[in-house]
Amino acid sequence: MRRAPALIAGGGPAGATAAILLAHAGAMPVLIERARGPQDVVCGGFLAGDAIRLLGRLGIDPAALGAPAIHTVRLVSRGQVAETALPFVAAGLSRRTLDAALLDRAITEGACVERGTAIRRVEGRCLHLADGHAIEGEALFLATGKHDVRGSMRPAEALDADPALGLRVRLEPTPALRAALDGVIELHLFDHGYAGLLLQEDGGANLCLSVAQSRVRAAGSPDRLLAGLAEEAPLLGERIGAATGLSGWASVARVPYGWRADDTESGLFRLGDQAAVIASLAGDGVAIALASAMRAVNCFLHNGPEGAIEWQAGFARRAERPVVAASLLRRVGEMPMLAGPLVGLLRHVPALTRLASAVTRIE
Secondary structure (H helix, E strand, C coil): CEEEEEEEECCCHHHHHHHHHHHHCCCCEEEEECCCCCCCCCCCCEECHHHHHHHHHCCCCCCCCCCCEEEEEEEEECCEEEEEEEEEEEEECCHHHHHHHHHHHHHHHCCEEEECCCEEEEECCEEEECCCCEEEEEEEEECCCCCCCCCCCCCHHHCCCCCEEEEEEEEEECHHHHHHCCCEEEEEEECCEEEEEEECCCCCEEEEEEEEHHHHHHHCCHHHHHHHHHHHCHHHHHHHHCEEEEEEEEEEEEECCCCECCCCCCCEEECHHHCECCCHHHCCHHHHHHHHHHHHHHHHHHHCHHHHHHHHHHHHHHHHHHHHHHHHHHHHHCCHHHHHHHHHHHHHCCHHHHHHHHHCCCC
16 A cells, blocks of 8 residues: 555645645645546636635736636626625636646645546545555545545535535627626526626636526426526526537536534545535635645644644634525525515615625635
8 A cells, every 4th residue: 555644635726735735845745636637617716815815825826827807796686786896806717727727836846646546435544546556644635625535425414405506617708798797706696596607717708507406407407407597587698698609518416515524533634625615606615725725734734643633623613604604695595585685785785795705705
């Protein structure tokens, strides 16, 4: 069996951040990532102000990667539209570009990054790989995102009775659509779900949806779901109709929104969505990934593997306010009878939108 001083499962923002900091400290981390190369994933195209600041500490500048700045949030529900300035400057950056930049930085720092290797199961601080080999770390940083790995599954009660399905597709915007989304993140609220729409660095528009699985099953396919939403949410339908093409459907099932890991075992640090799953409409998932990795690595370097238990409980407490606040906003946003009047109120009192943006930040 191979052994490593520090072992990382997953090469997204949380795993890559841990690799950067561990390698910089001389801890010789080994990172295992199943994807062979850069790819787009469902979540994480929106970078809030706290995520941008944390990336700066790693030497990553979203603007230098081409990410367009976002200054305004536009909320839409049942014909009501509320628009206000964000309390920070945000950015639109694809996960393909962000993840590649972070992993390149990790390699530059000296981390060992092994791509194209799937993890079959977790056993303590040991990863059993699909190729039949196993690797054990003095500490294991579990950063597999919303995907569970056998041996480290979230409890059944982490899921709602009708859990959310995450969907993402890239739109080719027309000049009119590009102008409508310039500097804006749009959130469209509808029955049992919501959609986020923004421009990103590759010139496309990123459309992400969080929808109850029952709605997707009833529709039969993502395309039919969008067709139905075009009638239910006319402005969203107008935005989709203004695109010249859709490409690259990606999905993630059974999203455990609101879940936080408040316990673990010695040597096992749960990062990112393995530590806390914030509702996507809050736009703070990447910041939670970065913050959890930074704090976990700091704990490991100062307290060793045995510090994981106390650290995990402490991070769960730190994440409670933003995760609970975002879950409450999600519940209201997915109930049309409440969402419409709420957006109407926010149009007249824009300070409430800025307050909601502030209380759902991890940093």
